[in-house]
Amino acid sequence: MDHAPPISVIMPLLNEEQHLGEAVEAILDQRYPGELELVLAIGRGHDDTLGVARELARRDHRIIVVENPSGRTPDALNLAVGAANHEIIVRVDGHGFLSPGYIERAVTVLEETGAANVGGVMYAEGSSSFEKAVAIAMRSSLGVGGARFHTGGHAGPADTVYLGVFRRSWLTTVGGYDARFSRAQDWELNYRLRQAGGTVWFDPELRVRYRPRPTFRRLARQYRDYGRWRRVVAREHQGSINARYLAAPTALVANVVGLVGGFVWAPLWIVPGTYATAITVGGLVIGRRDGLAVAARVPAVLATMHGSWGWGFLTSRPGQLLPETDEG
Template sequence: MDHPPPISVIMPLLNEEEHLGEAVQAILDQGYPGELELVLAIGRGHDNTLGVARRLAGRDPRITVVENPSGRTPDALNLAVAAAGHDIVARVDGHGFLSPGYLERAVTVLEETGAANVGGVMYAEGVTPFEKAVAVAMRSRLGVGGARFHTGGQAGPADTVYLGVFRRQWLTRAGGYDARFSRAQDWELNYRIRQAGGTVWFDPELQVRYRPRPSVRRLALQYRDYGRWRRVVAREHKGSINARYLAAPTALVANVVGLVGGFFWAPLWVIPATYATAITVGGLAIGRHDGPAVAVRVPAVLATMHASWGWGFLTSRPGQLLPDTDEP
C-alpha cells in the first residue's frame, strides 16, 4: 500500500492476565506500515488483567486502556470502538494471536473488495493433549460443520467471519454491537451489516491462532452458551437459522430418544450406537496425526461440543438475556 490508512485495533478483555502480553505483542509486532493504535477494554474480573494492561500502556504510547464496568463483551467492544480514533477498526480477542502480516493483508482486502468487514480463519492450536484434541475438533467438519472461518475454504462473501476488520461507517450504520447479546455478537452484527447491504468477506489467508478451553467443564460451558445465544439470534432475526445450526440439537434429541426408547423397543438403540461409532471412528481418524494421546480424546471432545451446543439451543428461553459465564 502506497498510503496505508491508520487502523485501530480493539480488544475486549476479561481474566486474560496469562496470555495478554503475548497477544498484545503479536499486534505490536505486526509491522503494519501505517499508523496503529490499540484499545484495551478491561472488565472487572478475578485476576490482574487491568494491572497488566496499564503496565503495557505505560511502555507503549500506542496502547489505550478503557475500563468496562459491566465486564460484558458487547459493552467492552462498544466502549473500545468509541475510544478508537481511526476509520478502520480491527477486533482481536485476548486469547487470539494474529498471524504475521494479518493487519496489512486485511486492510488490503478491505480496499480491494469494498467490503464492510473482512476476516479469516479461527485457527485453533492447543498445548496440552486435551487442548490439542479440542483444536482438532474445532478445525474439522465433524466438530463444527462447514463454517469456513473454522475449516478454511475459498475467499469470498460469507455469512460471518472470525473477529473482523471493519469500516467504521458500517459499524455506525449497523448500530454497533447489540449490547443484549453476551454471545454471538459477531454473527448478529454481521447479519445486520448484510441486511443493510454490506458485504462480509472471508479470506483464508487471514489466520488468528486461538487457544482452546483447557478442560471439559469450560468447553461444555462455552458450547452451551454458543447454542443458547445462536437461538436468541434466530428469534431476533427470523429466517437466519439453517440446517447446520439444527444438527446438534437434532442429534441430542435423537440420541436421548434412542437411549430411553431402547428400553421399550430395542431397535432404537441403533441411533445412539451409530452416533457413538461415528464420532469414535471419525474422531480417531481426524486426531491420528497428532498422536495417540490426542486422538483418544477427540471422540469425547466431539460429544461434549455437540451435546453442549444442542442442550444450550434447546434450553434457550424466549426473552432470556444471559450473563457471560466465561471469558470473551
C-alpha cells in the first residue's frame, strides 16, 4: 500500500480460552504495513479468557483489554469501538481466523470503493468428522441458500457480509451496533448502513476461516437463534425479509403438515419424503470428497440447520427484542 492508515481490530470474546491465542496470533501476524492495535472485549464466562487476554496484552503493547460485564456480543462490540483509537475498524470473532493479507486488502478495497463496510467469505473449516460435515453444509447453497458470504461469488455491493471493515464515521452516523440484538447484529447494522446511503461491499478474496460448532446440540442452538433473531430484524425493519429467509420455516411447516396429514391422506407423505430424499442425496454428493465418515453426517447436519432455523423463526416472540447472552 502507498498509504497504510492506522487501524483498530476489535474482537468480542466469551469463553474462548482454548482458541484465543491462535486467533490473536492470526491477527498480529497479518503484517499490516501501518499502525495496528487490537481491542479484546471480554465477557464474564466460565473459563479464563480474561486471564489469557491480559497475559497476551502484557506481552504485546498493541493489545488493549476491556471487560464486557453483560457478556453480550453487541455490548462487547460497542465497548471495543469506544476503546479503539483509529478511524478504520476491523471486526474479528474468536471463532474466526483471518487469511494472510486480509487486513491490507480489506483496507485497500475500503478506500478504493468508498464503502461504509467491506467484508468477505465466512469459510467454514472443521477438524472432526462432524465439524467437517457442518463446514460442507455451511459452504453449500443446499445448506444456507445463495448468501455470497457463505458460498462465494462476484465482488460488489451486498446486503450483508461476514464481520466487516468499517469507517468509524459510518458507525457513528448510524449509532453503532444496536445493543438490543443479541444475534443478527451484523445483518441489522448493515441494513441501517445501506438505509443511510452507505455501501456494503463484498470481496470474495477476503476469507476468514471459521470453526463450526462441534455437536448437534450446539449447532441446533446456533441455528435456532439465527432464525429467531432474523425474524426480530424483520419485525424491526419492515421490508427487510426475502424469500431465502422464508425457505427454512416454509420447509419445516410443509414437512410437519405432510408427515401428520399423511396419516389422514397418504399422498401428503410425498412432501417429507421428497425433502428427506433431497437432503440425503444432496448431502452425500456435496460431502463425497471428504470421505464416507463425513458425507454420511451431512444429511443430518442439513436437516438440523434447516429445522432449527425454521423453528427459531416460527417461534420468535413478537413485540420484543430478546435479552439473551451469546454463549456457545
